[in-house]
Amino acid sequence: MKITKLGEFGLIKELQKKCSGTLSDVLTGIGDDAAVVKVTDRKFLITSDMLIEDVHFDLSFTTFFQLGYKFLAVNISDILAMGGTPKYFLVSLGIPGDYDSEDIYELYSGVKKIAGKFGIAIIGGDTCASGQGLVLSGTLIGNANRIVSRSGAKEGDGIFITDTLGDSAIGLQLLKTRGKRVHIFSPASPRLKLIKKHLMPDIKQLKSTSKLTSMIDVSDGLLADLSHICDESKVGAIIYKENIPLSEELRSISNSMGQDPVQYALKGGEDYALLYTARPTYKTNDYKIGEIIKEGRYIIDSKGKKTLFKPEGYEHFKKISDKRSAISSQLKS
């Protein structure tokens, strides 16, 4: 049913039904002036993200389900990057009147899919009309006993990453070449695996964060995000180029395209892997990619050659000044 026909209150009623069955500490969910949660004696973490059609996503490349999934995924990634556990999500939607309510329900299905994986309750938000395109704004609230910020890295710490890098960036490129939406459940080919990494990033929570000294999630790209840690912790860093984890799929597809896979890993962004530092004695199965040093930021290759690096990565406003370049950065968030 068209949103104009269903009306705002009709839509809220439907969404309320779809979001029932929340956690026992949610005292009031969707439908009153505000949501209410019972507070326990921990710290609260709060993060917000906004996604705008034709800037951050293009509906000719993503299904509503994938969009909803990724929308919550990037917020979860922010909470995990602080050492927290995600708990409550508020979804605000600006919806063009001629959109179909079924599409909005599909978007909610994507949100609920990943919410279910992490035990997150959808407790509220806002729905309103949008004159031009679809706008999503989400606020995710989590809790934590101990916060891991960006500012605690110390000289001598190891630098670790939880997942391969660059898959999402090349996945975006492959998706644009393909030029249309693709429903992906069990990706059969390397290309589909990479596209899926872009559309529905695989968010992983660390079992324990008690020994970490700093953490961030890789959204703007390894170099840009590691630079945030260096800036906030007032330290330098060395990255061992050959230690950067690359997937088989990224290696084979980038080679076939005549591209250097490491460049996707360094600057691509939207990996949503966790990048963290810990004392040198820290034991983990995650990938150790470098070390925190007193000052300077370097990449060292297998021959020992040192290159200075800068925080290169995606920056939102730089690309939006003309419409064409905005579209070329579509699906970025």
Added chain:
Amino acid sequence: MKITKLGEFGLIKELQKKCSGTLSDVLTGIGDDAAVVKVTDRKFLITSDMLIEDVHFDLSFTTFFQLGYKFLAVNISDILAMGGTPKYFLVSLGIPGDYDSEDIYELYSGVKKIAGKFGIAIIGGDTCASGQGLVLSGTLIGNANRIVSRSGAKEGDGIFITDTLGDSAIGLQLLKTRGKRVHIFSPASPRLKLIKKHLMPDIKQLKSTSKLTSMIDVSDGLLADLSHICDESKVGAIIYKENIPLSEELRSISNSMGQDPVQYALKGGEDYALLYTARPTYKTNDYKIGEIIKEGRYIIDSKGKKTLFKPEGYEHFKKISDKRSAISSQLKS
């Protein structure tokens, strides 16, 4: 400076500076992956609102300062309507690249003006590019010991309102007739007073909410919002038409326009006064406008004539199907 030139990180740095000096229980504000607040043993209230340019506001009618002020005001109203105290605000902005950063700072000044009145800390959010118009999405978090929901009204309760109604609706009409922005600090004329009520609603917190049985803020209009209380509480209501508080300004201007002032009060919306119910013995200086009855919804005039009422008010999607009617509902939120 144009946003494109300043860049995302530049803008975040500036906003971070402007939002420093937060409450002692804000452990981390803007600048990390998520904001962190220390939790006390109370209930948390969370509300989100989204405002979209040319749907909810028109920058040819509102200054950035007024827009920022109202943006937070409507969220405060939601928290107060639950019996809570507003505490933390997250601001997400989608900004067209050719907007000037000074305008965004002015918007923040408006947000900070009302934040200061209520002791609210601005702790985070998101800034991103928008391809078409300005998009604001805010999440306000408050706390409360006792929640006042929409569902507790009982037969025999009095119905109360904290302020005059209809001023905002006629103010919007006057503003549109005027056809341009107006900076208002100390409004001299009745017309400017009404316009100010629309642009910068006067939000008042009740001294105590411990004896209230239900509450809502008047955003969609008295009839629509009282209907929400009736729906959720499964009761009826009688409104005494002549008890509805009307300002002198509304009376005189609507009379000069040949309009019935009561219609603005019943259906206008965006008053952001608090509408609540309490036991008949409740003592207050607020306006008593009616009573909760077992079933049926009526307005009674001074001659005792009963008329059935329906939840008439503003509904977002109904008006957006064509662009012209969207514009005609501009500045509505």
